[in-house]
Amino acid sequence: MSAEIICVGTEILLGDILNSNSQFLARELADLGIPHYYQTVVGDNPTRLKQILAIASDRSEIIILTGGLGPTPDDLTTETLADFFGVPMEENLDVLEDITRKFAERGRQMTPSNHKQALIPKGAAILPNPSGTAPGIIWHPRAGLTIMTFPGVPSEMHLMWEETAVPYLKSLGWGKQIIYSHTLRFWGIGESALAEKVAPFFHLANPTVAPYASKGEVRLRVSARAPSQAEAQQLIQPVVEQLIQIAGTDYFGANTDTLSSVVGQLLKDANQTISVAESCTGGGISSMLTNIPGSSDYFLGGVISYHDSVKTSLLGVKASLLEKWGAVSKPVAKQMAGGVRSLLGTSWGLSITGIAGPGGGTEAKPVGLVYIGLAKPDGKVECFKYQLGKDRSRDAIRHASVCNALDRLRRRLEGSRE
Amino acid sequence: MSAEIICVGTEILLGDILNSNSQFLARELADLGIPHYYQTVVGDNPTRLKQILAIASDRSEIIILTGGLGPTPDDLTTETLADFFGVPMEENLDVLEDITRKFAERGRQMTPSNHKQALIPKGAAILPNPSGTAPGIIWHPRAGLTIMTFPGVPSEMHLMWEETAVPYLKSLGWGKQIIYSHTLRFWGIGESALAEKVAPFFHLANPTVAPYASKGEVRLRVSARAPSQAEAQQLIQPVVEQLIQIAGTDYFGANTDTLSSVVGQLLKDANQTISVAESCTGGGISSMLTNIPGSSDYFLGGVISYHDSVKTSLLGVKASLLEKWGAVSKPVAKQMAGGVRSLLGTSWGLSITGIAGPGGGTEAKPVGLVYIGLAKPDGKVECFKYQLGKDRSRDAIRHASVCNALDRLRRRLEGSRE
Incomplete structure (x- = not known):
């Protein structure tokens, strides 16, 4: 069982915006203990999005999409999903009412294009958007496959994820095993030199140990999978102690230390x-x-x-x-x-x-x-x-x-x- | 003909780092006029990377990979490429010499794992890395397919891209219709206030004008598409002059000015x-x-x-x-x-x-x-x-x-x- 992330948006392919949504979702999936092996970016193009959906639905059980839920003609995620799975779109009256109310509250004129945002694939549930007009969906187009969609606006996406997606995923049994990480920080030793000193640790399965280097600083990330943070820490603690012992004075701190x-x-x-x-x-x-x-x-x-x-x-x-x-x-x-x-x-x-x-x-x-x-x-x-x-x-x-x-x-x- | 970007790194899938390399490359490809429809992130896992290579080599003619060129055992991009295309690895003596020299200059001990960085697929050319130890490759594993690899460290990747990849891609005929941009920089005015002052310019087609804001600084990017930089500049110049006039003393400089x-x-x-x-x-x-x-x-x-x-x-x-x-x-x-x-x-x-x-x-x-x-x-x-x-x-x-x-x-x- 694994999840993958698909970000839809030509503006990402043009390099106009930095794709911070992938990082947010990646961290959240790790926290819930949901394995996640692929991230894809594709433009606002139905043909190519369908190709990506074919690949993703073949290798992952949860597909998380962001972007393409807006009111403009290039926002095509929802209708492309319906088309790909061969299901008709239906107007959802609750969503229409919600959008109408939000426009009235903001003193803005609702345009015909906003009606489009109330159309969702038949059988899909609404993933409410408390802070914007475009809701997402939670949908099981076939057995063993879950689709979740979010708008591309990070603040809206974050709120929807926390308020609805996390409780939903937990109700499916996720979040029982969490991934907890502890990062050790080193100065005065190169990545390869440190990696050789601690090489046997890279073969551990739980916790895992992985090296990173950035601007002269080397880090070792020790990550454990366990039912609780306390249990993960128990797995991590002896490994952390040994790594610090081996590294000696080149070790200077952990996690947010600088x-x-x-x-x-x-x-x-x-x-x-x-x-x-x-x-x-x-x-x-x-x-x-x-x-x-x-x-x-x-x-x-x-x-x-x-x-x-x-x-x-x-x-x-x-x-x-x-x-x-x-x-x-x-x-x-x-x-x-x-x-x-x-x-x-x-x-x-x-x-x-x-x-x-x-x-x-x-x-x-x-x-x-x-x-x-x-x-x-x-x-x-x-x-x-x-x-x-x-x-x-x-x-x-x-x-x-x-x-x-x-x-x-x-x-x-x-x-x-x- | 199109290019796609594959970023290799479990740290991206864990959400530890923001994938800024994709944005850099996306913008560069746009500037060269090279179509680009897909970006993928995959972990340091040879099996999954091979699956991604199979998909990418089937739909794109240029594949740009970043990450996984380091000296540690989880850096597997080069050998996975060789394995996927069924080509043996060879030690490149020039690269070995270059790495040895860099370690000597920095007064650091070269380790056996650094030797790994001198192994490249037979028939591939070196994409030199002036500021780090890991070089990339430019490789045609089969007719009509170009592979380019870069380290994940952004500063090294940027330099390699500018010094070698861009001239190479231009030698293949790309960049004939170029997109040339001129960025105006402002301090002391907010993004929305500036946007209102220059609103009519956002409807231009060539050049286009787009606002960005970062850490209190506001920028206007004026981009023209033309056969040459000189022609693009001719399109841009009158627009730039009008924008500077309208903005007044809040304008402080252009492009790389700070x-x-x-x-x-x-x-x-x-x-x-x-x-x-x-x-x-x-x-x-x-x-x-x-x-x-x-x-x-x-x-x-x-x-x-x-x-x-x-x-x-x-x-x-x-x-x-x-x-x-x-x-x-x-x-x-x-x-x-x-x-x-x-x-x-x-x-x-x-x-x-x-x-x-x-x-x-x-x-x-x-x-x-x-x-x-x-x-x-x-x-x-x-x-x-x-x-x-x-x-x-x-x-x-x-x-x-x-x-x-x-x-x-x-x-x-x-x-x-x-």
Whole structure:
């Protein structure tokens, strides 16, 4: 038994809109434990929609359609369904009354084309639309097959799904087995390196373990199928513990944790504060730290020392060092971190200086060269050097640099020497 | 002749990620004039992917696949393609060398699983990936059928599409009737207000005019179909001029322009510099300004004055003002802007202080209250007050505040009194 999703709309095929309905429905089906293997997008074209219905009704038992329920001539989903299954359309008086009332309430003129929305295949039940004029249907055109239709407007679709479709699917026995997931997040290790470390876990059946990578961060998603969240968590817990143990300090958090939320919590726990001095990232670390509500508890502020004059005047970086080593260097990164820590009187001082590109690189100091300085509560200052790939964009280099800096701070706050 | 898109990835079926690749490719195919009638999503499952390939290769002449090219065991797109068409896989030494070099450059250890990424079906050509390790292929497994594969990572896929796929498709004769678009960008006016002002333009046939809105920015996309870009531009130009005229100062730029790139160009043209003092946006203005390559020409630096002590010690905001009016107030915003301008010796000083939420709001100063200070080259300081909707997220309030600040600076640089 499985479900599939068909989104109908030429505007999706033209790339005019992002298909967020598929993602919403995919997540909802997962939560209900309904297996779901295919998603299709097709235009407002009856012939092609019928071809898709032939394929889908052959391989799935629940077909969920969105789009094509509106009043205009290119909205053809309902009549194409009736035609495909060889069933006539009937005017539904309850729907007609509902549409008429909604138009009156909104002080709008009902047009003849709105009457079309009251036509549904004979034998189908109405899937009410509380917030719009176009209702959907729940229909069993033949034994073992369920069709559900929704308008393409996401807000209307969501409400109809929650109010009618979910209770209906639960009444059929779904939602007894749920899929519950726990995501582990890693920084400082590549996807393939982590995947090799935890390779045996990819063969587990319940829970399953799958890797993902995005913008330098690697994730492992541990998903269990069970009758309840508590039971799913019981299946997940030992696997999660083993994965964290194997990954070591590259693991930084779970689910909605971010590097900045984790660093923030560690600073709060330690009753410590931080300030930041940024060059190439131009406010990126500060911006990420302050993205966390309540960050004023530990983040006092920072200096964007984009021009060298700001490094000397505000951060106390010696002009002789800048001249000898250049702005992108270990000594300058260290003085920036120590300087901002003193200036703002914080426990920690974190600095970045580097070459984000695309210009500004040299043979000796190529684009992607980044130094991170970390002044610690005891006054000592460390420095970390990175050479990010030259082929990466300015955006990517800045983002990775911000995350590397936060990650270095995290490791020290956790007491790691790595 | 038509193309179709197949996105491979269980993470899409689970609803973990939004399928933005389909939208990108759909728009690109439209621009090239290549008909495209179907999009499919399928999981990392060879049996089901083969079923989809059977359907797709029967109805389309170009099949574009994204996802499943990574190094982990669940990345199966390439080998499933080879298996489906009954062709052996071969190690491509150029690809192996390229992957080896990229790992070396990043100082990362290459693992045996990365070798897998150098295996391609015999007879397929490489579709190079300049920014990642996984290359794609361009392959004619049989006469009249073209297969192209891309990694699922959007940034890598976009670059590969633009650098190799587009020239290839053009060499096959596509893109002769091209769709050329010019996007006008607006800040400071809502979508419906702008739409009403330019309503008659929405009925044009060639070029067409369509509105979009995203994160407070409104865009009008003017698209013409013509045999060449020059001819399309001729159709577009008079419409663009009229739209800009009607919109007035709310129009800030076109196509890839951003508020920060426009402000940067205006500062460069005027040979002026800027510094920034930020509280609630925590580095967001600085980060956006320095996202532009070459921004060191006009952006000297800034102060993140998150804690009030930083406002007094670095920016010279009087403690008495903070006590009397509070940190989120017109007098404090003005002293912050004047203070950072003096401190860094720049032509302009831009400041923000506000309540980003979700906590910290009061009856008198609700979440979303933001003051923007602008110290001008003549030493005078202006202040602008915003009350952003209380129902907006912290992220949204911070983003809108950064854009409002840049937009105020833009209007002054353009000499507008609005």
